[in-house]
Amino acid sequence: MKRHRFLLAALLSFSLLSARAQQSVLVSPQWLHERLRDPDMVVLYTGFVIRADFEREHIEGSRFLWPDWLAFDTPESNMNAPDLTAATQVLRDLGINRDSRIVICHRGGDVTIAARMFLTLEQLGLEGRVHFLNGGIEAWKRAGYPVSNTPSSFKKGNYTAKDNRKIVDRAYVLKALQDHSSILVDARVKRFYDGDPTGFPRDGHITGALNLPFPDMVDSTNSFKPVDLLQKNFAAVLPDKSKEVVVYCFIGQTASVDYLAGRALGYKMKLYDGSMQEWSRDPALPMEKTRKE
Numbered sequence: 001m002k003r004h005r006f007l008l009a010a011l012l013s014f015s016l017l018s019a020r021a022q023q024s025v026l027v028s029p030q031w032l033h034e035r036l037r038d039p040d041m042v043v044l045y046t047g048f049v050i051r052a053d054f055e056r057e058h059i060e061g062s063r064f065l066w067p068d069w070l071a072f073d074t075p076e077s078n079m080n081a082p083d084l085t086a087a088t089q090v091l092r093d094l095g096i097n098r099d100s101r102i103v104i105c106h107r108g109g110d111v112t113i114a115a116r117m118f119l120t121l122e123q124l125g126l127e128g129r130v131h132f133l134n135g136g137i138e139a140w141k142r143a144g145y146p147v148s149n150t151p152s153s154f155k156k157g158n159y160t161a162k163d164n165r166k167i168v169d170r171a172y173v174l175k176a177l178q179d180h181s182s183i184l185v186d187a188r189v190k191r192f193y194d195g196d197p198t199g200f201p202r203d204g205h206i207t208g209a210l211n212l213p214f215p216d217m218v219d220s221t222n223s224f225k226p227v228d229l230l231q232k233n234f235a236a237v238l239p240d241k242s243k244e245v246v247v248y249c250f251i252g253q254t255a256s257v258d259y260l261a262g263r264a265l266g267y268k269m270k271l272y273d274g275s276m277q278e279w280s281r282d283p284a285l286p287m288e289k290t291r292k293e
Contacts, residue, residue, distance in 0.1 A: 025264040026224050027131045029143035032103055042102045046117050047110025059140060060148040063094050067113050070120045078251040087124050087161035095154035101129050106136040109222050115256035119271055125162035135223035167273045177208055182244040184209040187255035195289030200280040204289035212237045214257040230261050241267055248272040
């Protein structure tokens with residue numbers, strides 16, 4: 001009997017920890033302010049900004065994360081994830097350690113690229129230890145907290161990146177379509193999902209994919225909507241939380257918003273990084289339209 005009570009208590013404890021982890025994916029300025037002096041806390045300022053923007057104004061102690069370090073473009077494709085050796089060097093240069101807890105902070109409308117940084121850090125083995133400051137630095141200032149232009153000082157980190165398999169390729173997507181192991185979600189706005197011209201070789205969406213437009217996740221202040229509204233959006237398309245969800249978009253950036261929202265709600269999320277940039281170029285891969293010609 002004692003053993004059964006112990007197991008029950010352990011399960012309840014695990015459930016509570018899991019719930020807290022989901023809730024703290026999106027964090028408030030107050031949450032961060034209360035923990036800012038924690039020696040393991042790392043605030044990464046990122047977005048479509050240059051270093052001068054960061055140097056002019058940031059949360060005290062923040063470190064500058066240029067997105068191209070962790071999601072770079074090549075002549076072949078956009079938003080490529082770094083290999084583990086390169087990623088380890090970037091993360092160590094940012095002072096990230098094995099015990100670090102990271103908060104992504106963006107500026108203004110840079111939600112999509114900041115969400116991609118959140119996803120990439122989870123891909124690199126930091127799942128459960130990465131948070132997203134909801135509303136970014138503007139929310140921080142609206143809450144009455146100060147900003148700084150003082151350079152941040154920190155030591156080189158010791159973290160070693162690993163492949164957490166949050167980013168998948170087209171072979172994974174094809175298998176999911178064949179064996180129904182995952183639900184595929186197109187994060188683009190509905191008109192592109194339906195088949196409006198995009199400039200890519202083929203228009204429409206991956207056959208069988210559902211549509212959950214990423215702009216529906218955020219409000220006019222560039223903050224993620226309240227959890228109950230996010231849940232309403234997801235539940236309308238994805239009522240079953242037990243199924244894995246693979247999101248995609250044009251190049252693997254805006255779908256990161258759906259990924260982050262899903263993570264905050266407790267869904268099992270992955271990203272197809274090649275997205276339509278890759279898929280639409282191979283005529284052997286299945287696509288369909290819902291827009292009438």
